Amino acid sequence: MSVLVLMEQGDPSQQMLTLARKFGAPLHSVEMDAIKPFAPDFLAALLSALADEVNASAVLAAGTERGNEVMARVAARMCLPMAANCVAATPGDPALVTRQRWGGSLLEEARLHSPRPLITVAPHTVPIEHGPEPVGVDIDHVRSKLDPTLLAVKVSEHVQPSHGGVSLAEANVIVSGGRGVGSKEGFAIIEELAGLLGAAVGCSRAVTSAGWRPHTDQVGQTGTKVAPEVYIACGISGATQHMAGLKGAKRILAINSDPQAPMMQNADYTVVGDLKEIVPAISTEIRNRR
């Protein structure tokens, strides 16, 4: 018996490995990047074949967009149950899992009745503990036997975000704007502060719905899950669906005219007032100190 893990670059896969080690079996790994460009059907077929080959008692991946997408396809292909976005798991049949629902506002305990549970681990919910590293599985002999039409669904092009620069998911500092910014043009002061801090620009769904920023900038349940050292929320109320993307943020600074806004209640530091005055004032202060 062994446990098969699908690895990606970055912390979410290390967090997943921490949970995978609790299964107490030798770990075998497949790299997501082994198939380039990303082709979820092909990867799912590859994982399914390798899970049989290594007699996997469980298959785990990070609960990233790609991790969840590939594992859902593995589940459909193998007719096995999958639990997405787990924060804890106990091996067995049934395996016991605790998983996030409703964007992380609810934790559900579930039993997975399966000889081979498929599990993804919610990013930034499991503290990384180091231990035995997984052994990479040789994929070439399986890959050459797979139907090439499985490569029909693949990433065909990468388009850089319009603002370029730091990606949201990996940014150490994020300056994020909500409806309170007021307009597309209003984001000039958010971009200015982000530029001075070497930060990424984020936003709420109210902003993307209004067409002020692209969806790639959206933070939250239906946007990007972020884990910066500092998240600066400007004119964002802090709806549950927005906060679902902030669980990995170490510190939150909220700037809002409403001291009762949920974001202000959840923040480590707050400034009550008009962001159109406060944000440029912070930028000026940073410039003066340089």
Ligand SMILES: Cc1cc2nc3c(=O)[nH]c(=O)nc-3n(C[C@H](O)[C@H](O)[C@H](O)COP(=O)(O)OP(=O)(O)OC[C@H]3O[C@@H](n4cnc5c(N)ncnc54)[C@H](O)[C@@H]3O)c2cc1C
């Ligand atoms: C299924 C589903 C999924 C969703 N997914 C997401 C998601 O991924 N991400 C997301 O963000 N939302 C998501 N939403 C939407 C979410 O519920 C909220 O509607 C949204 O987050 C609100 O955005 P906001 O905070 O910018 O706007 P608002 O809630 O309107 O808040 C604006 C804030 O700005 C403050 N403000 C106004 N003017 C100023 C000023 N001059 N200076 C300072 N402060 C000011 C106000 O006091 C207020 O707190 C989702 C909703 C659903 C139903």
